[in-house]
Amino acid sequence: MTSSSRSLTTQLATLGVIILLLIGIFIAATYWFTERIEGEATRINEAGRLRYRSFEIATILQEFAAAGPGAAPSLKTLLEERLSAFSDVLHHLRKGDHRLGFGPLSGGENAALLAAIVEEWETTIRPEVARTPASLREFNERIRSFVGKIDIFVDNLDAENRDNIRSFAGFRIIAFAFFVLLFAVVIYSVRKHVVLPLRRLRSAIATVEKGDLSAQVSVSAERDHGELARLSLTFNDMVRAINAQSAQTDVLMRELEVKNRELGEVNRQLLSSKEQLEVAYEEAQTQSEELESGNEELQILNEDLDRKTKDLLETNNRLREEEERVRRTMTELQTIFDGINDSIAFFDTDFNVVKANKAFRERFSLPEGVSQRGKCYTQLMQRDTVCERCLVAETYRTNRPVSRETRVSGGRIVQAHTFPIKDRERLVGVVEYIKDVTDQRVLEQQLIQTEKLTSLGEMISGVAHELNNPLTVIVGFAELIMRQEIPPPLRESLAKIHGESLRSKKIIENVLHFSRRRPAERVLSDINALLRQIVDIREYDIKTSNVEIVAELDPAIPRIAVDPNRIQQVFLNIVNNALQAILEKKREGRIVVATSLVGGVVTIAFTDDGPGIAPEHIDRIFDPFFTTKEVGKGTGLGLSISYTIVKEHGGALTVSSPPGEGATLTVTLPVDAQESPKRETERRERTNVPSTPAAGRDAALSILVIDDEPMILELLKLVLEQDGHTVETASTGGEAIARLEAKRYDILISDIKMPDMSGHKLIDTISKRDPDIVNRVLLMSGDIFQTEEPGERTLPRLSKPFTIQALKAAVAELLRRT
Numbered sequence: 001m002t003s004s005s006r007s008l009t010t011q012l013a014t015l016g017v018i019i020l021l022l023i024g025i026f027i028a029a030t031y032w033f034t035e036r037i038e039g040e041a042t043r044i045n046e047a048g049r050l051r052y053r054s055f056e057i058a059t060i061l062q063e064f065a066a067a068g069p070g071a072a073p074s075l076k077t078l079l080e081e082r083l084s085a086f087s088d089v090l091h092h093l094r095k096g097d098h099r100l101g102f103g104p105l106s107g108g109e110n111a112a113l114l115a116a117i118v119e120e121w122e123t124t125i126r127p128e129v130a131r132t133p134a135s136l137r138e139f140n141e142r143i144r145s146f147v148g149k150i151d152i153f154v155d156n157l158d159a160e161n162r163d164n165i166r167s168f169a170g171f172r173i174i175a176f177a178f179f180v181l182l183f184a185v186v187i188y189s190v191r192k193h194v195v196l197p198l199r200r201l202r203s204a205i206a207t208v209e210k211g212d213l214s215a216q217v218s219v220s221a222e223r224d225h226g227e228l229a230r231l232s233l234t235f236n237d238m239v240r241a242i243n244a245q246s247a248q249t250d251v252l253m254r255e256l257e258v259k260n261r262e263l264g265e266v267n268r269q270l271l272s273s274k275e276q277l278e279v280a281y282e283e284a285q286t287q288s289e290e291l292e293s294g295n296e297e298l299q300i301l302n303e304d305l306d307r308k309t310k311d312l313l314e315t316n317n318r319l320r321e322e323e324e325r326v327r328r329t330m331t332e333l334q335t336i337f338d339g340i341n342d343s344i345a346f347f348d349t350d351f352n353v354v355k356a357n358k359a360f361r362e363r364f365s366l367p368e369g370v371s372q373r374g375k376c377y378t379q380l381m382q383r384d385t386v387c388e389r390c391l392v393a394e395t396y397r398t399n400r401p402v403s404r405e406t407r408v409s410g411g412r413i414v415q416a417h418t419f420p421i422k423d424r425e426r427l428v429g430v431v432e433y434i435k436d437v438t439d440q441r442v443l444e445q446q447l448i449q450t451e452k453l454t455s456l457g458e459m460i461s462g463v464a465h466e467l468n469n470p471l472t473v474i475v476g477f478a479e480l481i482m483r484q485e486i487p488p489p490l491r492e493s494l495a496k497i498h499g500e501s502l503r504s505k506k507i508i509e510n511v512l513h514f515s516r517r518r519p520a521e522r523v524l525s526d527i528n529a530l531l532r533q534i535v536d537i538r539e540y541d542i543k544t545s546n547v548e549i550v551a552e553l554d555p556a557i558p559r560i561a562v563d564p565n566r567i568q569q570v571f572l573n574i575v576n577n578a579l580q581a582i583l584e585k586k587r588e589g590r591i592v593v594a595t596s597l598v599g600g601v602v603t604i605a606f607t608d609d610g611p612g613i614a615p616e617h618i619d620r621i622f623d624p625f626f627t628t629k630e631v632g633k634g635t636g637l638g639l640s641i642s643y644t645i646v647k648e649h650g651g652a653l654t655v656s657s658p659p660g661e662g663a664t665l666t667v668t669l670p671v672d673a674q675e676s677p678k679r680e681t682e683r684r685e686r687t688n689v690p691s692t693p694a695a696g697r698d699a700a701l702s703i704l705v706i707d708d709e710p711m712i713l714e715l716l717k718l719v720l721e722q723d724g725h726t727v728e729t730a731s732t733g734g735e736a737i738a739r740l741e742a743k744r745y746d747i748l749i750s751d752i753k754m755p756d757m758s759g760h761k762l763i764d765t766i767s768k769r770d771p772d773i774v775n776r777v778l779l780m781s782g783d784i785f786q787t788e789e790p791g792e793r794t795l796p797r798l799s800k801p802f803t804i805q806a807l808k809a810a811v812a813e814l815l816r817r818t
Helices: 008-070 073-095 108-131 140-209 227-339 358-364 391-398 438-482 488-515 527-544 564-585 638-648 680-687 710-722 733-742 759-767 771-776 804-817
Strands: 343-347 353-356 402-407 413-423 426-436 523-525 547-552 560-562 589-598 601-608 652-656 663-670 702-706 726-730 747-751 777-781 797-799
Touching (some): 343 358, 391 402, 438 488, 438 804, 523 564, 527 547, 547 564, 560 663, 564 589, 564 663, 702 733, 710 726, 726 733, 733 759, 747 804, 759 777, 777 804, 797 804
Parallel strands (some): 747 777, 777 797
Antiparallel strands (some): 402 413, 413 426
16 A cells, blocks of 8 residues: 555545536536527627618618709608617627627627728718718619628628537537446446455455465555555455464474584584694694794885885876876867867778767767777768778878868768878878868858849949939920820820839839848838839739739738848749749749738748649758759759848748649748837938928029939929029039039039039038038939938938929928928
8 A cells, every 4th residue: 555545435525526516617618608699699689780770771872862962851860860870789789788798899700890890880981971971872882882791790690609509519418428427437436446345355254264364355556545455455464474474483493403403513513623723722833933933034025115115106106197187188189179160080091980079970970989980981871882982092092182072961062171191101091171161152152142233233223323314304394295285195195105204213213222232231111012112023024924923911011120122132032933933834823922910920921823842852942052943043042041031030931832732931020129220211301302292382593403414404494494483504513613603592403423523522512612502402313222422411312203293392392491
């Protein structure tokens, strides 16, 4: 028996308490289900009232539509009553009524649907119906859609209530089956632990009464012992004790007889030993005399031995000190050896691994002390012969250092170097040095790509500046002509020219935004806007490849702190991979880009219906240099770099590819409320002037316009003179300085990029004579992302191409600031 044993009474009492507790739980669950079903039924009735009121409102609106402006006032009064009643029922249903047993909906599809109904009613339906009830013919379709949402809401509530009723019925069936099983267990337990043990005990007592002391009561040793089990064990102990006592008495009697015989023999031996001792005493006296003589000789030898022992101890101490110094030195060297992250090993001339550092042992899964474990090609490569192209063997053969760079399993790139070790020109071994250079190669490729993008960005910046100048002229003159009285066909053609020019402006902005190399910094960015720019950049190429790209962007996503350039690089890599995967196996396909916000994490999912990713490749697609494309069609770095960028942002890049169902790459980025990145609004305030027009025309001003494009000078002169301003122009910085020295102007409008002198340099030169000029300057630039160099002033800027309205608004804003 153990101290943890519980009595049968305690077990039965515990079982009874459990049964009562389960009955209580069943009653409480039944009451909860009943209250919930009744509350949901009441909610459904209220929803039915809501649907009835919506039908009434729709009917009255149809009557209004039929009656027209001459509708009776009573019909309007009736509509007001029905609108008020509908609002009351909707408010009642949204807030809940605990007196009737139901509360407000929280979470789930029904709560979202009710919230949508309330929002549409309060923001659209109710104001529009109450404002113009007599002109709602075109509003009927929205009313019918609104009523349809209410029908869906009521049907959903009814379906949910039916599910609750079915769940309650299933619960009662399960509870009944559980109680039947519980009572069966109780009956079985009483029979096993009470009735059967009593029968076994009674049978054993009867056997002992007949004189058979071998009787025992069987007791299970695997369970805790109750009162009946302890009684049975006590009975067994009593029978065993009687048997043991009887056997012990027989053994003691036999041992007593043996001891008597041994005592007689010992007595005879004592008499014989006495005679022998007398003879030995005489011999001992003779030997004592001989020992005294030998002791004198031993004393002399001991003195000599002491001197030699002392010398030996001093020598041993010096040896131990030297061994300790050598041991410490070896330990320090081994620590340094093992501290090297690259793999290093020493081989003898028979290809045995004599010494290896920790990194080498971990790379090849070797224990310490490998020198007695056989050849390197057996221990490291599980071969019976030397490996082909073995660097160690080549160093043995040439007696020179050998180096080689190879790709190993997992896509990693390693450099292996072997060096011969010589003792007086005799080769005694080879040292092998293995270094993983994968990260170095990735950085080299990234640097190459960065330099390519930098060159491309500079070229595109120049091209964009040259394109934006004629686009400014096209947009401006098109607007001037459209303000005149011209035939409608010509006006439509000019509107198309104007629209396509603005579309070209947008395309140039997107290309400049992506290609321009900017410092790495995290700013609060709109992920949806970054995705739209990528879609715009790739849209034409994707469409011409018969592939549809769909953007399902959640407008509720907050701005998060990211490096926009690097995140857009990730998005572009993923979209390009999806397009290439579709085009390899299909002639047409579909790419879906979706964003969502879940639990403080922004999720961006890229899904394509291409051939998907093979199961044997899915765990390796983020490895550096891994690619399934043909040679020359991919470096294998796109997804690896993307994975690193997302990880640096504290996010994750994952992939899923069900067989035959395409692939989905998911980017998750945290919403970090604690980070304080630079605001993009500061850059906008610095580089862009407001586009809102002035409230009215300003007084006539004296304006000087400087630009190296004659058509832009002509356009600005014409537009500003129409507003009554006096406008003079200059095509170079030197000409502008000459005019400014001769005359003072109210406003100076200057291009930034000019052949002889930049706009900033022009302002610096003029401000030395007229410091106040910096408050009356408006700069123009064909590069919307051009930023000031260190030391340059931050001045209002108008980005080309601009509209006439934007130009006038910029002038008005400049005057307002001054």
